[in-house]
Amino acid sequence: MHSVQPRPASFRSQGPLRGTVKVPGDKSISHRSLMLSALAVGESRISGLLEGEDVLATAAAMRAMGAHIERTGEGCWTVHGVGVGGLMQPASALDMGNSGTSTRLLMGLVASHALTATFIGDASLSKRPMGRVINPLSQMGAEFTASPGGTLPLMVRGLVPAVPIRYHLPVASAQVKSAVLLAGLNTPGITEVIEPVPTRDHSERMLRGFGADLTVEIDADGVRHIRLVGEAELKPQTIDVPGDPSSAAFPIVAALITPGSEVTVTHVGMNPTRTGIFKMLEAMGADLTYANEREVGGEPVADITARHSLLRGIEVPPDIAPSMIDEFPVFFVAASTAQGQTITSGLDELRVKESDRLALMATGLKAIGAQVEEREDGLVIQGTGGEPLEGGATINSALDHRIAMSFAVAGQHCYHPVTVDDVSPIATSFPTFEAMMHNLQETH
Ligand code: S3P
Numbered sequence: 001m002h003s004v005q006p007r008p009a010s011f012r013s014q015g016p017l018r019g020t021v022k023v024p025g026d027k028s029i030s031h032r033s034l035m036l037s038a039l040a041v042g043e044s045r046i047s048g049l050l051e052g053e054d055v056l057a058t059a060a061a062m063r064a065m066g067a068h069i070e071r072t073g074e075g076c077w078t079v080h081g082v083g084v085g086g087l088m089q090p091a092s093a094l095d096m097g098n099s100g101t102s103t104r105l106l107m108g109l110v111a112s113h114a115l116t117a118t119f120i121g122d123a124s125l126s127k128r129p130m131g132r133v134i135n136p137l138s139q140m141g142a143e144f145t146a147s148p149g150g151t152l153p154l155m156v157r158g159l160v161p162a163v164p165i166r167y168h169l170p171v172a173s174a175q176v177k178s179a180v181l182l183a184g185l186n187t188p189g190i191t192e193v194i195e196p197v198p199t200r201d202h203s204e205r206m207l208r209g210f211g212a213d214l215t216v217e218i219d220a221d222g223v224r225h226i227r228l229v230g231e232a233e234l235k236p237q238t239i240d241v242p243g244d245p246s247s248a249a250f251p252i253v254a255a256l257i258t259p260g261s262e263v264t265v266t267h268v269g270m271n272p273t274r275t276g277i278f279k280m281l282e283a284m285g286a287d288l289t290y291a292n293e294r295e296v297g298g299e300p301v302a303d304i305t306a307r308h309s310l311l312r313g314i315e316v317p318p319d320i321a322p323s324m325i326d327e328f329p330v331f332f333v334a335a336s337t338a339q340g341q342t343i344t345s346g347l348d349e350l351r352v353k354e355s356d357r358l359a360l361m362a363t364g365l366k367a368i369g370a371q372v373e374e375r376e377d378g379l380v381i382q383g384t385g386g387e388p389l390e391g392g393a394t395i396n397s398a399l400d401h402r403i404a405m406s407f408a409v410a411g412q413h414c415y416h417p418v419t420v421d422d423v424s425p426i427a428t429s430f431p432t433f434e435a436m437m438h439n440l441q442e443t444h
Contacts (some may be wrong), residue, residue, distance in 0.1 A: 006422035009434070011411025013388065016260030016308070017440040023248045025050040025075060025241035026269050027429050028174070028202050029299065031058045031101050033239045035109065036210045037079035038067035039086075039185065040234035046077045048241035048267075053428045054099035061106055064090040065115070075241075084232055085113065085160070085186045093118040093153070098125055098354060098399060098428045101175055103152065104133045108179030111142035112162035112186040118155045124354050124399035126152045133179040136167045140183050140191075164189035164230060171349070172322045174199035174273075177226070181207065181214075187230040195224040199322045200273040205298050210234040242269035242301045246326045246402075247430045249277050251440060253330045254409045255306040256286050257337045262307045263440060266292075270300040276324030277331060278304070284311040284338055310386045311338035318346025325349060329406040332361045336370035337413055338383035345378040354425075355400035364407055367393035368418055392416030401425040405433055412437075 030050040035058065037044035049055065051074075059069050059077075066088035068080035082088070087109065094117055096103040103119055107130070110117045120126075131150030138144060141159035146152075164187050167180050177193050181203055184191025204226060207214045213229035248265040255263035270293070282288055287307040294301055311334055324331065328350055335342035350357040362374035369390030371382035391414025397404040404420045411418035426433050 007424045008419055008421050009423045010417040010419045011408040012417040013258070013412055013414055014441045017251070017255050017258050017263050017412065018261060019440050020264040020266060021251055021436050021440065022266050023243045023251070023268070024052065024430055024432060026244040027052065027054060027246065028101065028200055029206070029241050029269070030055045031105060032202055032206050033241060034058050034062055034069065034079060035105060035182065036206055036234060037236065038062040038069070038081045039084050040081040040210055040236040041083045042081065042236040044079045044081065044236040044239065046079065046239045046241065048075050049077050050241065050244065050429070051075060052431055053097050054102060057095065057097045057099050058102040058106070061090070061094045061096070061102065064092070064094060081234070081236065084234060087113045087115060089115040090117055093120045096121040096125055096152070098122050098425060100125060100128055100354070103130070104175040104179045105182055107133050107137060107156055108182035110156045110158050111137040111140055111183040112160065113158040114160045116155060116157045118153060120153045122399060129352055130154060132171055132173060132176050136165060136176070136180045137183055139163070139165045139167070140187065160186070162187040164191045166192040166194065168194040169196065172197040172199050174203070178203040181226065181228050184228045184230050185212065185232050189230055191228050191230055193226045195226065197319065197322055198224060198273055200271065202271070209298050210237055240297045242296050242299050243267045244429070245269050245274045245277070248304060249327045249330050250405045250409055250433065251436065252288070252304060252306040253281070253334045254412050254437070254440070256281065256309050256311065257334060257413045259308050262305065264303055264305040266303045267301055268304050270302050273323050276320045277327035280314065280316055280320065280324060280331065281311070281334060283314050284334070285309055286311060311383070313338045313340035313342040313381070313383055315343040321346055326402060329357055329361050329402045330409055332365060332379055332381060333406050333410045335381040336365055336372070336383055336389060336410070337386060339385040340383060342381045342383065343378070345375070347378045353400070355398040355403060357400070357403065360396065360398055360400065360403050361406065364395040364403070367395065368410060368414060389414045390416065391418050394419040394421055397422055397425065399425050401428045401430065405430065408433070408437060
């Protein structure tokens with residue numbers, strides 16, 4: 001896990017950003033590829049795996065529960081799975097570091113296995129709500145002992161056989177959906193998740209890819225009914241993980257706001273449940289072009305070129321939020337230098353991410369001279385009309401990788417450098433971020 005010692009860094013405007021870059025593998029797909037490979041019988045091969053701390057926490061946990069996982073080269077991993085139902089009692093607590101996805105999805109897996117596991121995490125993760133997965137998994141028969149407020153450290157005792165449920169998601173969350181589906185893998189009968197607002201569907205795609213009997217029906221009201229037949233037998237796969245659109249958003253916004261820039265990001269995942277950020281930037285007038293559109297391992301992929309653009313403020317429809325939920329911090333940076341007002345709402349979930357992202361972005365952006373009003377469920381931002389922001393402040397990033405990267409991007413278009421108090425959490429999702437930004441500044 002990243003060092004306890006904070007590592008501050010400053011980011012300054014150094015002229016246009018230019019070049020072609022590849023961002024690391026998709027974090028959501030990387031977690032799922034390790035988990036499902038560990039539950040298949042036989043050897044799966046994964047390439048393009050994100051080797052960030054969050055994903056390494058998942059790998060360590062799957063190893064601790066019996067899977068054989070080996071790194072064979074850069075981003076290349078082989079996994080010998082134990083089969084659905086075959087996970088073993090871990091010898092010690094599972095350290096999830098900063099990773100909410102590892103925690104919630106693994107709680108689902110443990111819930112229907114004959115084992116007891118304790119989950120621990122860092123200061124950020126230990127504040128995040130786990131009740132949202134404890135509720136459905138308790139209905140399936142698992143038992144929980146959690147810290148006050150339903151937080152980590154917590155202990156899960158799985159039940160075999162678990163009880164299949166029909167679960168109506170009370171919050172638009174791919175993590176909750178996935179936790180229930182993963183618990184359903186080793187549960188007799190049909191586990192159903194009812195999803196009124198679509199969230200990222202990597203679990204559904206990958207479960208099908210591994211041979212699970214999973215169907216998705218969209219009813220007359222547009223509500224998704226996801227049904228998984230339990231006691232599944234998963235077959236090992238070869239998986240090529242596409243680049244993470246959430247990571248691609250950082251160099252793309254940096255290019256859009258920095259005069260004279262042109263940046264291409266290759267091999268970016270374009271799953272429609274993830275591309276809300278690109279749609280909203282285009283609605284603001286962003287010059288984005290897509291090339292080489294193709295399909296990789298059941299996921300659409302493209303190369304994206306972003307050219308500096310004068311963005312115009314917009315009102316973001318709240319129903320697009322789940323498809324850009326992790327991109328709001330950097331989107332707020334784009335809005336801060338746009339022409340006119342950007343209004344966002346319906347973003348209560350941002351308050352329970354790796355940090356309270358509404359509060360931290362509002363405070364940090366104001367500190368570097370942006371005009372921001374913080375509301376309960378969103379930010380209202382008055383942009384500079386393309387002018388640089390003032391900069392010259394130190395930002396509290398509160399163990400949140402995306403806050404740190406967002407202010408590194410903001411620093412590209414400020415009069416004075418922006419200092420991020422601790423950039424070490426960036427390694428949870430994008431270990432090559434600083435080197436990439438440096439290369440984009442140097443290639444001309
Ligand atoms: C994720 C789902 C989202 C997202 C997180 C990854 C996933 O969380 O914010 O970074 O891999 O399923 P929620 O499901 O809590 O919205």
